[in-house]
Amino acid sequence: MPLRQGTRVDRMLRPIHRWVWGDFDRRVRKLIAFAQVEGDGGRDILRAAEVTPDPLLRRLYLEHAIDELRHADLFRQRGTALLRQRATRSTSLFNTNPLPGGHGLDDLSIEGEPDHRLLAFLHVAEKAAAGRFAIYRDVVDDDPSTRAIFEEILRDEVFHMNYTYTQLARVSPASYRWQVWAARANRLWKRYLRLAAGVAGVMGGAILTLTYFVVLAPFAWPAKRAERREPAGWTAIPEREEPPTSLY
Ligand SMILES: [Fe+2]
Numbered sequence: 001m002p003l004r005q006g007t008r009v010d011r012m013l014r015p016i017h018r019w020v021w022g023d024f025d026r027r028v029r030k031l032i033a034f035a036q037v038e039g040d041g042g043r044d045i046l047r048a049a050e051v052t053p054d055p056l057l058r059r060l061y062l063e064h065a066i067d068e069l070r071h072a073d074l075f076r077q078r079g080t081a082l083l084r085q086r087a088t089r090s091t092s093l094f095n096t097n098p099l100p101g102g103h104g105l106d107d108l109s110i111e112g113e114p115d116h117r118l119l120a121f122l123h124v125a126e127k128a129a130a131g132r133f134a135i136y137r138d139v140v141d142d143d144p145s146t147r148a149i150f151e152e153i154l155r156d157e158v159f160h161m162n163y164t165y166t167q168l169a170r171v172s173p174a175s176y177r178w179q180v181w182a183a184r185a186n187r188l189w190k191r192y193l194r195l196a197a198g199v200a201g202v203m204g205g206a207i208l209t210l211t212y213f214v215v216l217a218p219f220a221w222p223a224k225r226a227e228r229r230e231p232a233g234w235t236a237i238p239e240r241e242e243p244p245t246s247l248y
């Protein structure tokens, strides 16, 4: 299966990818985040190797897991090496990444998943990762060591993308195309939910801020007027009719 250089959206966003990777601290954060995702994905695939009843898949999952754990090491080592080069904190205004990450293996769930669903999920995730890593490799052309890591990992991701598709066609010959579409739709749905949750957070903040200024602000004026009518300092309490021993 040929590798395309990311989705059309990713290709359109290439200048933003270049901007994201252009900042030293963002680059380090991305590498460390990738190490985390690849390592978690590797451990999940290791679990898939334990539970699958298919001997061939067990061997392939095992190889796949070893690859992902090695990717985690490569990303972590490169991130650490870059950090050692400059151990200063960033002063840039925007330190996070506005774009989704590389692999998408963080959504991987093994328990109770049949092999065909797992293979379809892995195929879609690996394809996305391969396309995106190809873009990252191109935008870090100022950093040959990081570029070499993407180049090396990209070869593995293409292998993962291809073997998952081949095995999916083997274990589910009647419906493998449908399985891939379902996995793609599921991935898009999860992306939408994440985006919607982010937008809802921003909108919630904006509405509360607006409410603070629009609804509460009109009360400030009468409150200030009432304050002006109040005498300043201590005020003598009028004589009480109750005996001084009473609490009330
Ligand atoms: Fe990987």
Ligand SMILES: [Fe+2]
Binding pocket: 068, 126, 129, 156, 157, 160
């Ligand atoms: Fe992979």
